[in-house]
Amino acid sequence: MNDAQINQTTAESLSAAQNPKVREKRPIDILRERHGGMSPEMKEYYKEQTRIKQLLKEALARGAKTVPELARECGLEPSVTMWNLMAMRRYGKVVEEELRGEYYAYRLKEVK
Amino acid sequence: MDEFKKRYDGLVIGGGIAGMQAALDLAEQDYEVLLIEKDPSIGGVMIGLNKVFPTLDCSSCICTPRMAESVHHKNIKIQAYSEVTSIRRHDPGFKVTVRKKPRYVIEDKCIGCSQCELECPVDVPHEFDHGLGARRAIYIPHGNAIPQVATLDVDHCTFCGRCAKVCPTQCVDYTQEAEDVEVDVGAVIVTTGLNITPMDAKKEYGGGHLINVMNPLAMEAIQASNGPFGRPLRPSDGKVPRTIAYVQCAGSRDHTIGIPYCSRVCCMYALKQALLLRHYLHDVEITLYHMDIRAFGKGYEQFYRRVMNEGVNIVKGKVAKITEVENQDLLLRVERLDEGGRLEERRYDLVVLSQGLVPAWQGKGVLDIELGDDGFFKSISPKISPVLTSAEGIFVAGVAAGPKDIPDAIVEAGAAAMEAAIHLEGIGYREQVLTASQS
Numbered sequence: 001m002n003d004a005q006i007n008q009t010t011a012e013s014l015s016a017a018q019n020p021k022v023r024e025k026r027p028i029d030i031l032r033e034r035h036g037g038m039s040p041e042m043k044e045y046y047k048e049q050t051r052i053k054q055l056l057k058e059a060l061a062r063g064a065k066t067v068p069e070l071a072r073e074c075g076l077e078p079s080v081t082m083w084n085l086m087a088m089r090r091y092g093k094v095v096e097e098e099l100r101g102e103y104y105a106y107r108l109k110e111v112k
Numbered sequence: 113m114d115e116f117k118k119r120y121d122g123l124v125i126g127g128g129i130a131g132m133q134a135a136l137d138l139a140e141q142d143y144e145v146l147l148i149e150k151d152p153s154i155g156g157v158m159i160g161l162n163k164v165f166p167t168l169d170c171s172s173c174i175c176t177p178r179m180a181e182s183v184h185h186k187n188i189k190i191q192a193y194s195e196v197t198s199i200r201r202h203d204p205g206f207k208v209t210v211r212k213k214p215r216y217v218i219e220d221k222c223i224g225c226s227q228c229e230l231e232c233p234v235d236v237p238h239e240f241d242h243g244l245g246a247r248r249a250i251y252i253p254h255g256n257a258i259p260q261v262a263t264l265d266v267d268h269c270t271f272c273g274r275c276a277k278v279c280p281t282q283c284v285d286y287t288q289e290a291e292d293v294e295v296d297v298g299a300v301i302v303t304t305g306l307n308i309t310p311m312d313a314k315k316e317y318g319g320g321h322l323i324n325v326m327n328p329l330a331m332e333a334i335q336a337s338n339g340p341f342g343r344p345l346r347p348s349d350g351k352v353p354r355t356i357a358y359v360q361c362a363g364s365r366d367h368t369i370g371i372p373y374c375s376r377v378c379c380m381y382a383l384k385q386a387l388l389l390r391h392y393l394h395d396v397e398i399t400l401y402h403m404d405i406r407a408f409g410k411g412y413e414q415f416y417r418r419v420m421n422e423g424v425n426i427v428k429g430k431v432a433k434i435t436e437v438e439n440q441d442l443l444l445r446v447e448r449l450d451e452g453g454r455l456e457e458r459r460y461d462l463v464v465l466s467q468g469l470v471p472a473w474q475g476k477g478v479l480d481i482e483l484g485d486d487g488f489f490k491s492i493s494p495k496i497s498p499v500l501t502s503a504e505g506i507f508v509a510g511v512a513a514g515p516k517d518i519p520d521a522i523v524e525a526g527a528a529a530m531e532a533a534i535h536l537e538g539i540g541y542r543e544q545v546l547t548a549s550q551s
């Protein structure tokens with residue numbers, strides 16, 4: 001830390017001490033601190049899940065698909081596709097369509 | 113949620129069907145009962161079942177009224193998402209410490225609206241669906257959960273703070289911590305129920321690594337229309353299964369895994385699931401491999417006949433090995449006991465292991481009562497009063513005492529409540545407590 005940075009930090013902590021609004025920790029920060037924040041595994045899990053959901057959304061935006069079709073198009077394992085698709089279904093993002101051979105097709109739910 | 117009282121007549125540990133029944137039967141006799149459940153909701157295994165044998169009644173339609181009755185009973189205090197951490201003898205009864213785990217939600221204020229759950233950005237494998245479906249980091253366990261309040265699973269939290277922002281009643285409280293509460297009780301009823309044999313118990317059946325080899329509770333979940341897939345599908349790829357095998361005694365009657373006893377319900381639940389799958393799936397072929405069928409209860413033999421008549425193949429055969437082949441299908445190597453031990457190999461879309469029942473809790477470090485050779489709490493009088501344990505004033509009921517079905521668990525719970533009431537009267541619990549508080 002150079003002198004300028006030290007001065008700035010000191011000024012911040014002084015103003016924090018004088019200003020209760022700055023000093024007061026938000027409850028969510030208390031929880032995060034108590035639990036040491038997100039674990040590296042959890043960060044990776046969340047990042048990967050966000051990526052998969054995005055891929056599935058984009059593929060489904062191009063039309064209804066079965067799990068094997070989605071998996072091929074997105075370059076994902078069918079079981080990973082299935083789990084994430086069912087999560088999207090549960091939370092109302094995806095709906096089941098017709099049976100195509102041995103598999104049901106799924107499509108994005110229209111947002112009215 | 114009403115606060116804890118300092119004293120209860122009875123403590124019930126475990127809020128499954130046996131625990132609820134025991135609590136209700138004591139409460140109806142005007143005893144005050146504290147019921148402790150470790151999960152976020154009461155209901156036990158039964159609330160996760162699809163239908164029950166042999167009547168094929170909807171399981172939650174029977175279980176939910178019991179849950180509601182228990183929670184609304186004036187003499188019952190239900191404390192879910194909590195555990196008993198110590199029980200010490202303290203004349204005339206016991207001193208008990210209960211640890212309330214933090215839900216990070218103020219139960220009294222939560223209206224169960226699910227706004228927080230819908231807003232939460234992270235999907236987590238849901239315990240209630242045995243990992244097949246998703247919940248959010250903050251969630252209400254299921255539609256029939258009691259209490260109908262949210263719980264934050266902090267291990268999967270991204271600490272985004274959105275749940276608190278959208279909550280219409282400001283009930284999310286990130287500052288909650290575990291809390292210990294001490295109470296006095298006069299009698300204890302243990303109804304901590306079952307787990308199923310772990311999936312990795314048998315290496316020859318894939319040791320838990322084959323995605324299309326399912327446990328029977330997961331099968332209950334996917335059979336339910338409100339289950340994780342909305343209909344029975346293969347977890348590996350969503351295929352509608354055309355061929356399904358049931359492997360009986362996959363986790364009981366087996367010395368090699370230390371579970372030599374018969375779990376009693378597996379034949380019946382497998383027959384039930386097989387029949388229902390025949391109803392749900394058009395043209396499905398189902399084979400049930402067994403050593404012998406044990407249809408022990410009232411109406412069970414007739415049910416077994418019905419399942420056979422409705423086209424389920426019942427084969428006396430021992431499944432020696434399950435291997436995953438192309439497309440994550442499963443190849444079963446079967447010794448056909450009905451054909452002099454001839455070996456055959458057959459391919460299936462899906463396999464269900466009829467796993468046995470093991471105790472969910474053995475009271476380690478908390479309850480000083482004897483266990484039987486099978487690991488369940490031991491009855492000191494199995495013929496005359498099977499609910500008596502090696503400790504005076506502590507009773508056991510339901511699967512905590514050994515494998516049994518729902519009707520037997522309910523009957524045993526009633527017996528435990530009666531024995532507890534007799535014990536409370538015998539020691540004059542209320543009078544003693546009253547005298548002690550006046551002196």
Ligand SMILES: Cc1cc2nc3c(=O)[nH]c(=O)nc-3n(C[C@H](O)[C@H](O)[C@H](O)COP(=O)(O)OP(=O)(O)OC[C@H]3O[C@@H](n4cnc5c(N)ncnc54)[C@H](O)[C@@H]3O)c2cc1C
Nearest residue numbers: 126128129130150156157164165304305306510511517518
């Ligand atoms: C796949 C399957 C299908 C079945 N189908 C049927 C059927 O159709 N018909 C039938 O009659 N029977 C059926 N059964 C059997 C039935 O599930 C049991 O008979 C019944 O659930 C026993 O109830 P219980 O209250 O003893 O135990 P449980 O249902 O296991 O309840 C025990 C409760 O105690 C809680 N608990 C555990 N440890 C602790 C602790 N330390 N502190 C606090 N709480 C704790 C648990 O979370 C749970 O809520 C089936 C079983 C299986 C595995």
